[in-house]
Amino acid sequence: MTTVTLYALCGVILFGIGFYGVIICRHLLRKVMALNLMGTGVFLILIALARRTPGDRPDPVPHAMVLTGIVVAVSATALALALLRRLHRETEIGDLPHDAK
Amino acid sequence: MSFELTILGLILVPLAAGIAAFIVTRFAAILAVATALLQSLFAFRLAGYVLSNGPLRYKIGGWGAPLGIDLYVDGLSALMVIMTALVGLAVATYSTSYFAIPEHGREHRSNVDIFWPLFLILWSALNALFLSADIFNLYVTLELLTLSAIALIGLAGTVKSLQAALRYLLIAMSASLFYLLGVALLYSVYGTVDWELLGAQMQFDLPDRCAIVLICVGLLLKTALFPLHFWLPAAHANAPAPASALLSGLVLKASFYVLLRMWFDVFPYADLRAVGNLLGILGAAAIVWGSVQAIRQQHLKLLVAYSTVAQIGYLFLVFSLASEPSASWNAWNGAAYFSVSHAFAKAAAFMAAGSLVFATGSAKIDDLAGIAQQQPVTVFAFALAGVGLMGLPPSGAFLSKWLLLNASLSSGKWFFTAVILLGSLLAAIYVFRVVAKSFEAGERQPTRHVPALMQWTPLVLALLSIGLGIVATRPLELLKIGAPVAIEKTP
Numbered sequence: 001m002t003t004v005t006l007y008a009l010c011g012v013i014l015f016g017i018g019f020y021g022v023i024i025c026r027h028l029l030r031k032v033m034a035l036n037l038m039g040t041g042v043f044l045i046l047i048a049l050a051r052r053t054p055g056d057r058p059d060p061v062p063h064a065m066v067l068t069g070i071v072v073a074v075s076a077t078a079l080a081l082a083l084l085r086r087l088h089r090e091t092e093i094g095d096l097p098h099d100a101k
Numbered sequence: 102m103s104f105e106l107t108i109l110g111l112i113l114v115p116l117a118a119g120i121a122a123f124i125v126t127r128f129a130a131i132l133a134v135a136t137a138l139l140q141s142l143f144a145f146r147l148a149g150y151v152l153s154n155g156p157l158r159y160k161i162g163g164w165g166a167p168l169g170i171d172l173y174v175d176g177l178s179a180l181m182v183i184m185t186a187l188v189g190l191a192v193a194t195y196s197t198s199y200f201a202i203p204e205h206g207r208e209h210r211s212n213v214d215i216f217w218p219l220f221l222i223l224w225s226a227l228n229a230l231f232l233s234a235d236i237f238n239l240y241v242t243l244e245l246l247t248l249s250a251i252a253l254i255g256l257a258g259t260v261k262s263l264q265a266a267l268r269y270l271l272i273a274m275s276a277s278l279f280y281l282l283g284v285a286l287l288y289s290v291y292g293t294v295d296w297e298l299l300g301a302q303m304q305f306d307l308p309d310r311c312a313i314v315l316i317c318v319g320l321l322l323k324t325a326l327f328p329l330h331f332w333l334p335a336a337h338a339n340a341p342a343p344a345s346a347l348l349s350g351l352v353l354k355a356s357f358y359v360l361l362r363m364w365f366d367v368f369p370y371a372d373l374r375a376v377g378n379l380l381g382i383l384g385a386a387a388i389v390w391g392s393v394q395a396i397r398q399q400h401l402k403l404l405v406a407y408s409t410v411a412q413i414g415y416l417f418l419v420f421s422l423a424s425e426p427s428a429s430w431n432a433w434n435g436a437a438y439f440s441v442s443h444a445f446a447k448a449a450a451f452m453a454a455g456s457l458v459f460a461t462g463s464a465k466i467d468d469l470a471g472i473a474q475q476q477p478v479t480v481f482a483f484a485l486a487g488v489g490l491m492g493l494p495p496s497g498a499f500l501s502k503w504l505l506l507n508a509s510l511s512s513g514k515w516f517f518t519a520v521i522l523l524g525s526l527l528a529a530i531y532v533f534r535v536v537a538k539s540f541e542a543g544e545r546q547p548t549r550h551v552p553a554l555m556q557w558t559p560l561v562l563a564l565l566s567i568g569l570g571i572v573a574t575r576p577l578e579l580l581k582i583g584a585p586v587a588i589e590k591t592p
Binding site: 015019022028031032035038039042045046049052059061062065068069072075076079080083084086087090091096097 | 237241244248251252255258260263264266268270271274275277278281282284285288289294
């Protein structure tokens with residue numbers, strides 16, 4: 001197994017754990033953290049795949065994608081935390097009800 | 102005004118106006134309406150360029166792929182930009198009045214201040230998405246769109262709307278990551294994210310199949326195809342009325358547009374017959390399930406939201422119908438036109454619903470009894486939007502359904518013919534439930550006065566959705582430019 005495959009597999013596992021967490025965890029803060037874990041998984045895969053190009057230097061395009069992805073992830077997390085704080089202030093609980101309406 | 106200015110203006114003007122509206126809150130509404138007028142002008146000019154020159158590509162800053170960002174416009178994207186411009190103009194006009202009402206606005210001062218910047222940034226993201234030439238750029242614009250949509254859902258600040266916003270955030274963000282993973286896979290195999298180049302090289306081996314599944318799952322979640330629609334009704338019904346109109350009319354169309362692009366321009370769709378049939382069947386299930394749920398709702402906005410679940414189903418029939426070469430043109434054309442006519446009709450329906458809810462002070466359908474006498478314009482607007490949803494002639498939805506029906510007949514898929522007809526019947530039931538209630542005889546307490554703009558804007562938009570069936574030649578001509586499927590004579 002090459003280093004690249006190892007890292008990519010690790011990324012896939014992180015993505016899986018994160019997705020599991022988003023669905024299973026009850027508390028919203030955990031869900032938001034799980035979402036970030038999913039993102040980290042994708043970024044790890046992108047970084048690993050950047051190494052696959054021939055030559056010594058890695059491909060810069062996936063790196064640029066990861067940077068963009070991180071910006072998106074940070075903004076989404078900030079928005080999620082702001083909404084969560086507001087919800088917590090109104091209801092004093094951090095879970096979502098099962099009934100969707 | 103050159104092509105360059107037009108295509109960049111469509112993205113940069115609303116972005117700049119959004120930032121300005123965030124800083125100078127006092128003039129935000131005027132700024133938004135002015136931007137909306139300018140955008141409509143830009144959108145029609147862009148369509149003019151496409152009609153006279155065919156599909157166009159623009160390299161931002163002259164860099165070109167893979168380092169720079171390319172923009173691309175063909176008939177489909179030009180039509181989507183026009184759709185966004187007209188619905189956006191209507192929503193802007195409606196909102197000036199809607200947020201001037203104290204209970205929507207001044208009592209929660211901060212909400213109004215945030216609405217205008219969000220609305221303008223959402224608009225910029227939509228235009229950027231429709232004009233993107235690469236699949237990574239589509240990811241970025243989808244995220245911009247989702248972030249502003251989440252904030253719009255939470256705008257009302259009630260517990261329900263906050264919960265709906267958070268639920269949507271978790272789902273839409275996971276969906277985006279699925280999509281991004283698919284993009285990463287495609288890039289690692291082909292070394293490009295430009296969808297034209299990808300489409301030319303795409304094979305059908307294991308990494309490609311994984312990428313196709315990941316991208317489809319992500320986009321289906323975002324477009325809320327049955328059974329992944331569970332987040333939609335709460336999110337769309339709890340937002341303020343103008344936001345609901347944007348979410349149902351435009352935001353869902355963006356992720357559908359990405360899927361439509363991917364499917365016909367990038368994926369080898371001839372090999373995806375089985376997946377296409379599955380999507381078609383899910384679409385049919387969405388039509389029946391969404392309509393039945395809409396009929397059962399007690400709240401007006403939830404009824405309209407479930408109607409969206411149903412109408413999204415029609416769009417997905419294209420993936421099954423287009424796998425027959427004889428039917429692909431009609432199916433593709435029908436789905437593209439349906440998304441435009443649905444955007445007009447649904448935005449009108451949500452805005453009319455918002456006015457009715459304001460007039461009665463109640464969200465319940467039962468409280469609409471006899472309202473037609475006091476609010477004739479708004480009820481008429483809702484009924485006309487309903488005609489646009491049912492697809493009665495001469496509405497745009499009728500024409501699109503006609504195209505889809507033709508496709509289902511020529512490909513021999515009778516099942517879909519039956520579902521399309523059943524869907525129209527069920528739509529008639531839920532629309533008439535509201536209209537019949539509002540004509541009920543008997544005593545009723547006086548309703549509140551609804552500002553003129555909140556009465557007439559939905560009516561004009563509903564008329565436009567019906568007019569789409571009458572002035573169809575030009576838009577259908579536009580759709581032919583750069584169409585990914587073989588063009589046939591339209592009936």
